[in-house]
Amino acid sequence: MSFENSSREAPPVSGMSPAHRACPVCGAYAHRCxxxxxxxxxxxxxxxxxxxxxxxxPRGDLALAYCDRCGLxxxxxxxxxxxxxxxxxxxxxxxxxxxxxxxxxxxDGLIERHALEDKMIVEIGCGQGAFLRQLCRxxxxxxxxxxxxxxxPETVEGExxxxxxxxxHEHHAGFPVHLVVCRQVLDVIPDPxxxxxALHAALGASTAVNVFVEVADATWTLxxxxxxxxxxxxxxxxxxxxxxxxxxxxxxxxxxLDTSFGAQYLWLEAHPDDGxxxxxxxxxxxTLEKLVAGFASNAQSRLDNALRVLREDSxxxxxxxxGAAGKGVTFLNSVDPHCRFVGFAVDLNPAKQGKYVAxxxxxxxxxxxxAKAPVGSVVLMNPNYQEEVSQHLHQMxx
Numbered sequence: 073m074s075f076e077n078s079s080r081e082a083p084p085v086s087g088m089s090p091a092h093r094a095c096p097v098c099g100a101y102a103h104r105c106x107x108x109x110x111x112x113x114x115x116x117x118x119x120x121x122x123x124x125x126x127x128x129x130p131r132g133d134l135a136l137a138y139c140d141r142c143g144l145x146x147x148x149x150x151x152x153x154x155x156x157x158x159x160x161x162x163x164x165x166x167x168x169x170x171x172x173x174x175x176x177x178x179x180d181g182l183i184e185r186h187a188l189e190d191k192m193i194v195e196i197g198c199g200q201g202a203f204l205r206q207l208c209r210x211x212x213x214x215x216x217x218x219x220x221x222x223x224x225p226e227t228v229e230g231e232x233x234x235x236x237x238x239x240x241h242e243h244h245a246g247f248p249v250h251l252v253v254c255r256q257v258l259d260v261i262p263d264p265x266x267x268x269x270a271l272h273a274a275l276g277a278s279t280a281v282n283v284f285v286e287v288a289d290a291t292w293t294l295x296x297x298x299x300x301x302x303x304x305x306x307x308x309x310x311x312x313x314x315x316x317x318x319x320x321x322x323x324x325x326x327x328x329l330d331t332s333f334g335a336q337y338l339w340l341e342a343h344p345d346d347g348x349x350x351x352x353x354x355x356x357x358x359t360l361e362k363l364v365a366g367f368a369s370n371a372q373s374r375l376d377n378a379l380r381v382l383r384e385d386s387x388x389x390x391x392x393x394x395g396a397a398g399k400g401v402t403f404l405n406s407v408d409p410h411c412r413f414v415g416f417a418v419d420l421n422p423a424k425q426g427k428y429v430a431x432x433x434x435x436x437x438x439x440x441x442x443a444k445a446p447v448g449s450v451v452l453m454n455p456n457y458q459e460e461v462s463q464h465l466h467q468m469x470x
Contacts, residue, residue, distance in 0.1 A: 123433035197257035395453035
């Protein structure tokens with residue numbers, strides 16, 4: 073089936089000339105860029121009050137480069153100017169019961185493995201503090217969270233948990249810490265080595281301090297051709313090899329490394345060990361290299377197929393997208409930039425409801441909107457939420 077002017081609805085992806093930017097993890101120069109998208113919104117989770125402002129949002133280019141020295145994938149076209157990590161930024165996911173269960177299980181596992189009771193916990197990039205509060209409530213611990221976008225009170229949980237509205241720096245030290253948590257941060261900052269080095273400098277050589285790091289798993293993204301996981305906010309995409317190498321290069325000993333959340337997340341646990349690091353990394357895995365080689369063509373096929381499905385499903389009435397975070401924003405900008413097929417995006421986060429999708433201007437509504445606005449289909453952005461969303465729709469009689 074052919075369709076008119078498909079390049080406007082699904083921008084083609086292609087290989088690029090070699091990047092002239094060093095890998096932010098190992099310092100090598102990438103051999104090639106393998107995926108390109110022009111003029112994507114630089115933010116996916118900044119709430120935008122009007123459709124006009126949303127369509128005129130700041131944009132940047134995506135040019136994914138693969139480093140075959142350490143296995144990192146990074147945006148070689150990334151420029152940090154213009155990004156606003158302030159209280160306007162909102163990526164809270166805890167309105168989803170499925171995600172809350174994930175956080176509860178993650179917290180319970182950390183508390184059990186590291187005997188977290190009446191201990192001090194620091195979280196770097198704590199968002200609105202939900203996970204840090206969970207860790208502290210579960211083991212009667214004390215917590216300190218660093219987050220420039222935090223918008224709540226300075227102290228919570230009877231002053232057991234305190235928040236600092238700033239990024240973490242090396243000088244943030246001087247107190248005993250048992251666990252440091254850093255979730256979904258290393259892949260959204262342009263210089264992850266600087267943060268890991270600052271953390272090691274703050275902790276010193278204390279092997280008693282445990283560090284928990286979580287990022288999106290690049291291998292899952294490539295295997296699943298999860299095109300909607302790509303965005304300007306994320307500077308780097310870590311494989312297990314590149315994440316391990318980053319930590320070891322900066323003086324940490326990795327003791328656990330695994331995946332979670334349906335294999336979408338990659339995590340590790342480590343502690344300071346000055347006997348490690350400064351070794352040359354081995355060549356990145358052949359599996360990752362093969363996935364990179366085939367990604368652009370697979371992504372183009374997926375874009376074309378998504379557009380075909382939207383055209384067919386919206387012949388009588390427009391469909392809607394469930395999820396107005398990173399995946400939803402990328403999807404809508406890729407296949408429906410002019411709001412021709414999708415009527416609106418649904419999101420459980422009340423801070424996003426009544427606002428508009430960056431880049432396209434699609435309105436964001438709450439689930440109750442579906443009861444009064446007929447749609448042809450509901451497009452689910454993340455398979456992890458299929459059961460939850462199906463139950464929600466059933467309860468509403470949709």
